Amino acid sequence: MPYLSRIRINPLRARSRLLLTSPRAMHAAVQGSLPGLPQEERTLWRLDADNAHRPQLLVVTASRPDWTHLVEQAGWPGADGEHYAVRDYSPLLRQIEAGRTFAFRLTANPVQNTRRPDKLTPRQAQHLEAGQSRGFRLGHRTAKAQLNWFLTRAPRWGMEVPLAPHLEETSASDEERPRDIRIVARSRRTFGKADLTGKEMQVVLNAVTFEGRMRVTDPVLLGERLLAGIGPAKAYGCGLLTLAPVPEQAGGGE
Template identity: 75%
Template sequence: MPYLSRIRINPLRAASRTLLASPRAMHAAVQGGLPGLPDQARTLWRLDGDNPHRPHLFVLTTDKPDWTHLVEQAGWPDADGEHYAVRDYTPLLQQLATGRRFAFRLTANPVQNTNRPDKPTLRQQERLDAGQRRSFRLGHRTATAQLNWFLTRTERWGFDIPSASHLDTTRTADGEPPRDVRITTRRRRAFGKGSLTAKEAQVVMHAVTFEGSLRVTDPARLTERLLAGIGPTKAYGCGLLTLAPLAERA
């Protein structure tokens, strides 16, 4: 049974600053809330910093978690209020039906595979000079490319993005009305992977948050993406798609 959790983070605490600055540290903290072995539990997480003074951590787990350790280390353990909430995710999944609309939020790492990088790194150039044919995974760096990455993949994820009714008077470059999706944050992250120091042990990602509305086209595919995540670097805060029902229009 899947569970969606929301945890309040106190950004002024020393442990919080470490977690907020390091996706690797946050991943370890998330895994620490699960009763099973780390390699047996599939998790997705996302850090929402709409209010930097009150960031929230969202986590999707296959087993029911306990976030007491996060509250004690990075929250307000002695304060009033709900420090974290854990909800059964099944009722939302049961609402998925073709044509149903939802508000959504997704933080993803838009990437492309190429055999010839425009500006190869030293390590990539060494591989090219050695004649290695394996393709390179490179992050999209511009907002236009990142948005195109998203819009060209929604069909395989089981949904489409309707036009933005409040922008019906405008048109895109190809004459189509704009879609109801926007990029709200873009951030390049680079950090070491484990204790290794080699260049290939570095993780570089472009975390992009998309928000808007979607329309379900294939409930089974969308369910799969909700539970399995979207795109790479899921261990480091990318891939979690969350939905909120929208009022049906008459």
């Protein structure tokens, strides 16, 4: 049974400052909420820091987690209020029907694959010389390219982004008119990670948060993406897609 959790983070605590700035540390804290071994269950997580004073961590897990340790280290242990919530994700999955519209949010790492980058990093050049790579994964850096990445791949995820509402009548084709999607946050995350040989390597990713409206085209594909995530860097806070009912469909919830 899948679960969706929401955890309040206290940004003033020393441990919180590490978690908020280090995707590796946050990944370890998320995995620590589950009783099994890390390799036994993959998780999806996203940090929503729209309000810097009250950031929230959202997590999707296959089994029920316990966030007590995270509240003790990075929350408000002993204070009033709900420090975290864990809810069965199945009711939302059952609401996904072809043609239904939802509001969405996704933090992703938009990338493209190429066999020969215009400018090789020292590590890429080393791999190419050794014949160790059949291609390279490069991040999209401009907002236009990042939006195009989302829109061109949305059908593979079982959804489409409708036209932006309240548009004046124009002679432009649907392909040229704005879609109901926007980028609300962009950040470049850089951190160290040990490779298979134990050598420290630098990881760089462009995390982009998209918001807007989407229409379900394939409930099965969309359900898979809600549970398995979208794009690379899932261990580092990318890939978690969440849905919420639009006002005219307020009968359900996230």
